[in-house]
Amino acid sequence: MSDPATVGIGLSAAVVAVDGDTPQILVTRVGDGAPALPAGPFDPRRHRTLEIALRTSIAAQTALDVGYVEQLYTFGDLGRSATPDDVGPHIVSIGYLALTRRPRDAAALAGAGAAFRPWYAFFPWEDWRRRRPEVLDAAILPALGRWTAEAPEAATGRDLPRLARARLCFGCDGAPWDEEKVLDRYELLYEAGLVEEAARDGRTAAAARESLPRLGETMRDDHRRILATAMGRLRAKLKYRPVVFELMKPSFTLTALQQTVEAVAGRKLHKQNFRRLVEAAALVEPTGESETATGGRPAQLYRFRREVIEERPAPGLRFGRG
Amino acid sequence: MSDPATVGIGLSAAVVAVDGDTPQILVTRVGDGAPALPAGPFDPRRHRTLEIALRTSIAAQTALDVGYVEQLYTFGDLGRSATPDDVGPHIVSIGYLALTRRPRDAAALAGAGAAFRPWYAFFPWEDWRRRRPEVLDAAILPALGRWTAEAPEAATGRDLPRLARARLCFGCDGAPWDEEKVLDRYELLYEAGLVEEAARDGRTAAAARESLPRLGETMRDDHRRILATAMGRLRAKLKYRPVVFELMKPSFTLTALQQTVEAVAGRKLHKQNFRRLVEAAALVEPTGESETATGGRPAQLYRFRREVIEERPAPGLRFGRG
DNA sequence: TCAAAAGTGTTATCCTTACACCCATGT
DNA sequence: ACATGGGTGTAAGGATAACACTTTTGA
Numbered sequence: 001m002s003d004p005a006t007v008g009i010g011l012s013a014a015v016v017a018v019d020g021d022t023p024q025i026l027v028t029r030v031g032d033g034a035p036a037l038p039a040g041p042f043d044p045r046r047h048r049t050l051e052i053a054l055r056t057s058i059a060a061q062t063a064l065d066v067g068y069v070e071q072l073y074t075f076g077d078l079g080r081s082a083t084p085d086d087v088g089p090h091i092v093s094i095g096y097l098a099l100t101r102r103p104r105d106a107a108a109l110a111g112a113g114a115a116f117r118p119w120y121a122f123f124p125w126e127d128w129r130r131r132r133p134e135v136l137d138a139a140i141l142p143a144l145g146r147w148t149a150e151a152p153e154a155a156t157g158r159d160l161p162r163l164a165r166a167r168l169c170f171g172c173d174g175a176p177w178d179e180e181k182v183l184d185r186y187e188l189l190y191e192a193g194l195v196e197e198a199a200r201d202g203r204t205a206a207a208a209r210e211s212l213p214r215l216g217e218t219m220r221d222d223h224r225r226i227l228a229t230a231m232g233r234l235r236a237k238l239k240y241r242p243v244v245f246e247l248m249k250p251s252f253t254l255t256a257l258q259q260t261v262e263a264v265a266g267r268k269l270h271k272q273n274f275r276r277l278v279e280a281a282a283l284v285e286p287t288g289e290s291e292t293a294t295g296g297r298p299a300q301l302y303r304f305r306r307e308v309i310e311e312r313p314a315p316g317l318r319f320g321r322g
Numbered sequence: 323m324s325d326p327a328t329v330g331i332g333l334s335a336a337v338v339a340v341d342g343d344t345p346q347i348l349v350t351r352v353g354d355g356a357p358a359l360p361a362g363p364f365d366p367r368r369h370r371t372l373e374i375a376l377r378t379s380i381a382a383q384t385a386l387d388v389g390y391v392e393q394l395y396t397f398g399d400l401g402r403s404a405t406p407d408d409v410g411p412h413i414v415s416i417g418y419l420a421l422t423r424r425p426r427d428a429a430a431l432a433g434a435g436a437a438f439r440p441w442y443a444f445f446p447w448e449d450w451r452r453r454r455p456e457v458l459d460a461a462i463l464p465a466l467g468r469w470t471a472e473a474p475e476a477a478t479g480r481d482l483p484r485l486a487r488a489r490l491c492f493g494c495d496g497a498p499w500d501e502e503k504v505l506d507r508y509e510l511l512y513e514a515g516l517v518e519e520a521a522r523d524g525r526t527a528a529a530a531r532e533s534l535p536r537l538g539e540t541m542r543d544d545h546r547r548i549l550a551t552a553m554g555r556l557r558a559k560l561k562y563r564p565v566v567f568e569l570m571k572p573s574f575t576l577t578a579l580q581q582t583v584e585a586v587a588g589r590k591l592h593k594q595n596f597r598r599l600v601e602a603a604a605l606v607e608p609t610g611e612s613e614t615a616t617g618g619r620p621a622q623l624y625r626f627r628r629e630v631i632e633e634r635p636a637p638g639l640r641f642g643r644g
Numbered sequence: 645t646c647a648a649a650a651g652t653g654t655t656a657t658c659c660t661t662a663c664a665c666c667c668a669t670g671t
Numbered sequence: 672a673c674a675t676g677g678g679t680g681t682a683a684g685g686a687t688a689a690c691a692c693t694t695t696t697g698a
Contacts, residue, residue: 005363006328006411009398041327042398044412050398074396074416076331076364076372089328090366092414094396164632255650273688275651280686296649297695310486577677594679595661602659618676619668 008089009042011054012223013096014230015066016264017103017116018247021129023263024102024116025227026109028061029220035117036220037227038062042094054096062114066098068246070237072229075222095226097233099246119231120266122216122224125170126182126231128267139213140194141172147192179266182232186225189215197224235265240316242283245304251287253299254278261317269319281315283308330411331364333376334545335418336552337388338586339425339438340569343451345585346424346438347549348431350383351542357439358542359549360384364416376418384436388420390568392559394551397544417548419555421568441553442588444538444546448504448553450589461535462516463494469514501588504554508547511537519546557587562638564605567626573609575621576600583639591641603637605630 014037015026027035040057047053051069058066072095102116109115120127124135148162160168169185171177189195196218218224237243238261247260258274278284284302292298308315336359337348349357362379369375373391380388394417424438431437442449446457470484482490491507493499511517518540540546559565560583569582580596600606606624614620630637 005330005365007331007364007366008327009329009414042329042414043327044329044398044414048399050396050414053398071395073393074372076366076375077370092331092364092366092372160632168632253650270688271650272652272690277687293649293696295697296647297651297697299650310482310490575677592662593677594663597678615669615676617670618674619670619678621677 006089008091009050010039010091010093011042011050011057011096012037012039012093012226013054013058013066013069013098014072014227015058015062015064015098015100016119016230016234016247017100018260018263019102019116021259021263022118023120025119025122026062026064026100026114027117027219028114034218034220035223037223038114039223050094051096054098058098061112063108063112064100064103064114066100068099068243070097070233071095072097072226072233075225093222093226095229097230099234099243101247101249119227122219122227123182123186123231124216125185126179126266128177128179129262135213135215136170139215140189141170143194144170144188144192147194180232180236182235183225183228184232186228190225195224197222231264238264238316239318242304242308242315242317244317245283248304251289251301251303253291253301254284255299257284257302261319265319274317274319277317277319281308281317282311283315283317328411330413331372332361332413332415333364333372333379333418334359334361334415334548335376335380335388335391335420336394336549337380337384337386337420337422338441338552338556338569339422340582340585341424341438343581343585344440345442347441347444348384348386348422348436349439349541350436356540356542357545359545360436361545372416373418376420380420383434385430385434386422386425386436388422390421390565392419392555393417394419394548394555397547415544415548417551419552421556421565423569423571441549444541444549445504445508445553446538447507448501448588450499450501451584457535457537458492461537462511463492465516466492466510466514469516502554502558504557505547505550506554508550512547517546519544553586560586560638561640564626564630564637564639566639567605570626573611573623573625575613575623576606577621579606579624583641587641596639596641599639599641603630603639604633605637605639 013026017024017026026038028038029036038058038061040053040061042050042053047056050071054069055066058064075093075095103109106115125133125140127133144166148166151162165188167173167175169181169188186195190198193199195215216224219227234243244257244260244264247264248257254275257278258269258271261274262268283305285305287301287303289301290298291301335348339346339348348360350360351358360380360383362375362383364372364375369378372393376391377388380386397415397417425431428437447455447462449455466488470488473484487510489495489497491503491510508517512520515521517537538546541549556565566579566582566586569586570579576597579600580591580593583596584590605627607627609623609625611623612620613623
């Protein structure tokens with residue numbers, strides 16, 4: 001560390017794909033230690049922009065070319081890094097969301113030491129498709145209850161008492177579940193010391209103290225925080241930008257489209273309303289082909305109408321409640 | 323520049339206040355060269371987090387304590403900086419949005435070399451409150467017309483032909499004006515070489531070539547881009563978070579509240595609908611007091627109901643068209 | 645013929661938009 | 672009295688949420 005106000009830049013990407021009904025996240029260092037997002041340093045002398053550096057870095061680590069890329073957030077407090085602060089320069093970490101189609105063969109990925117993992121393995125409480133996740137009532141809410149009881153009136157960082165925050169984030173008594181608040185929920189669990197990452201930051205690992213089951217798989221450094229940011233942003237973006245199609249094959253059935261949206265959103269949608277929505281938005285057009293189904297009547301195949309981007313300002317699948 | 327992958331971090335803030343019906347932006351170096359946003363370097367050894375460093379930096383430069391602070395975006399391509407790249411380390415610039423109440427006396431600010439300036443001085447085409455801004459038909463649309471004609475089919479960065487982008491951004495023939503697309507519009511003008519900043523980046527200043535009037539006042543470095551990002555984000559956020567109240571005095575009339583929203587959004591709203599909206603959202607409560615008006619019937623005074631934050635998940639002024 | 649999945653039609657409800665009108669004060 | 676801005680009621684239209692039902696294939 002020579003220049004006083006000089007830092008290293010770390011670029012990390014949450015690369016998302018969907019396989020059938022499971023959303024997947026690209027991780028490196030399979031098997032060896034905690035999974036990590038593909039990440040690399042930014043060297044301004046080698047790459048003109050942050051995004052170019054990121055794409056290069058992903059390609060090098062995972063042999064994968066991603067399409068859609070979006071910047072999420074820049075994290076400066078690397079108290080959350082596993083690496084102690086006094087070794088090497090301080091690192092500022094920029095998180096990205098990237099979308100890609102599921103690659104046909106996993107072999108190339110595996111060769112590069114990468115793999116796709118279901119994202120709900122890291123966030124089991126975020127999947128409400130089949131039923132309300134058991135881990136909520138079995139572990140999270142009781143533990144949060146104890147945490148709020150410890151200091152009922154104490155205002156935490158955001159100027160809200162613990163109980164109110166827990167209610168809003170996890171939708172207890174009356175408050176609705178908001179699938180976009182992925183980051184808020186993770187941060188709350190972090191502050192309550194209920195995720196393993198919190199222990200690295202000097203917090204007592206309440207999880208160990210109370211011998212709770214581990215809440216979701218852990219990731220290296222602050223990567224699970226970046227993934228949470230990515231999930232929340234993607235869930236929000238689905239509703240006002242046609243980003244789902246980055247995750248679909250060129251032609252697809254409406255059911256497959258719905259399944260993909262549901263996989264990402266973490267909840268079921270009403271079939272008829274979904275179809276009407278897609279039609280009304282004129283987001284797709286039939287290819288004429290149809291798919292001899294996996295059992296049942298064959299389904300029409302559709303493709304994304306790229307023209308909508310030119311026609312309407314903010315096309316997305318604005319699904320609401322049902 | 324010693325360590326290969328090491329950069330400097332620049333923190334810049336768009337500090338917004340509203341005075342009556344004019345939204346204001348805090349600038350430093352009044353009079354001496356182009357106005358600039360308050361900005362400073364991030365030194366991880368002096369400040370634990372980016373946000374703390376930013377607040378300290380603003381306070382030092384402008385003698386102002388800001389309330390609400392939100393990170394906007396991290397820009398890495400400082401081809402847009404006025405400083406040549408080979409002097410000192412490469413700079414990565416993190417932009418922030420900050421909201422504050424208009425300070426009672428401008429003297430303290432002036433002493434620190436800072437001042438509030440109306441933000442529409444930098445973006446005259448963004449104010450649709452009185453009428454459609456003249457600069458659109460007088461200068462922008464004709465110039466953009468020539469630019470699209472130069473290469474009608476050429477896909478620009480975002481894979482859309484120039485004409486389609488111009489239509490969507492500036493709402494020509496049929497497309498509606500979207501007040502949130504502030505950044506998209508600025509970037510389009512930049513690419514078309516119609517704002518002075520573009521000349522620094524090696525682009526021919528079409529503005530000079532065509533002897534157009536200057537399109538809005540210029541700022542130092544990429545600060546106008548950060549301001550554009552801030553304006554767009556704030557306009558969007560008004561609709562789903564109760565952020566306006568950060569700009570209001572503790573008690574205010576409903577008309578003053580509407581005026582503030584209109585000032586930020588850059589367009590007029592329907593009075594009755596606005597009031598019903600505020601009431602339905604239960605965002606405010608009467609103080610009991612009333613203001614002996616500036617002519618006309620005295621108006622009830624209201625205050626922000628902080629409790630809504632605990633009650634409902636995403637309270638904001640979800641105004642639509644009118 | 646039956647299960648499984650595709651696909652359609654219709655209605656009740658809420659929210660948005662827009663209109664037109666009345667009230668209280670200072671000059 | 673009248674101009675000025677504050678404040679309200681109510682109806683038309685569209686979007687959303689929910690219902691039940693028909694069609695086409697493979698086993």
